[in-house]
Amino acid sequence: MALDLLYFAWVREAVGTGQERVELPEGVTTISALVDWLAARGGGYAEAFAQPDRIRAAIDERFVPLDATIGSAREVALFPPVTGG
């Protein structure tokens, strides 16, 4: 399944890009699994996703918990806890 991934703040910096399209392998059905799969790429990905508890996520522009199912999402964003205002 093709999925657009967005990265923000230090996640984006570590990964080295703000956006990419990926083909999810079988078995990667939750945000947690997605984070683990990305971390396994090594390099900047390993650095960005070394501590999953520091990662927050949105599916199709809505915040979701890490155990959320990706389902038929078009877009998943991964980022640190927000710090606006």
Add this chain to the structure above:
Amino acid sequence: MALDLLYFAWVREAVGTGQERVELPEGVTTISALVDWLAARGGGYAEAFAQPDRIRAAIDERFVPLDATIGSAREVALFPPVTGG
């Protein structure tokens, strides 16, 4: 003792003036006694001070309860509860 009296809002309107100087008689030593003494003048004064629990007071520009002693005050103000803001 000479004392300046100030009246505000509907107290002022009922009394018919915003300010007057009075000589306090012996025995009028508290705000309550002052209010009773003024009410006894009749007319607009009786109207203004018919219900002492609707009256608030300040001595020399500081709010005081009705049982406060007038003492050596220069100025006593009598008025309804405040409604600013």
Add this chain to the structure above:
Amino acid sequence: MIDIRVQTEPFDPGAELGAIEGGGAGAVASFTGLVRSDDGVTTLELEHYPGMTEAALRDLAEQAVARWSLSAATIVHRVGPMAPGERIVFVGTAAPHRQAALDACSFLIDRLKTEAPFWKRETRGDEARWVDARTSDDAAAQRWR
């Protein structure tokens, strides 16, 4: 920096905000009270006790500055006749952090309502009446004790 004004002239909230933003504050809060135009009032008139009013407002501002470590507090209150939609009162506070600025702003307008010698008279067409004090205002002021 405390700025207290009681005046017949209108005031400009934007200018008041600009004046308290200096000094490195991270947070500025404001409250503006206006003459409501939804209850038939044609004129609102504000009477006050000159001298005592300014002293009472300054005392409140000093309490707020001390309690919330404000870098600035401004209170502007109009007196005299006003039309619906016109601004009556402005309270502005500046502090390092948002909760301090917001709490101090609430404190000042709540306490001003019960501790500053102002009286409102509403005119609706031919009929004028003095506004009654509200027990809800006393309750709001008590929150801060």
Add this chain to the structure above:
Amino acid sequence: MIDIRVQTEPFDPGAELGAIEGGGAGAVASFTGLVRSDDGVTTLELEHYPGMTEAALRDLAEQAVARWSLSAATIVHRVGPMAPGERIVFVGTAAPHRQAALDACSFLIDRLKTEAPFWKRETRGDEARWVDARTSDDAAAQRWR
């Protein structure tokens, strides 16, 4: 009347206040967040998630309008680089009565801090670092549940 803007350009709190004063409201509250200038920060940069940010802010504003019967709510948030003293965010609320306007204003800035996808990066001289989220912000946002 809800007005949500995310922009790189500066904004004018006085103009924002003026825009929400119409409509007969008796009470207008505002909060302005500024880049503090007392902790050595030379540049603050705001990143956000275009599209989601506006949707999140609009959702918060709709909640506030419904909960406090606001006649208007405005949120303006800058993104991009900013210097100390510059305004980052403005929240303005208009309501019939003061407590509603003030509570809604606090709600919006508290919840914005935890529910809108913005990220701050501070630069001090040559060193840049992403700002950590604060547990005190989570606690403040929880107050409104």
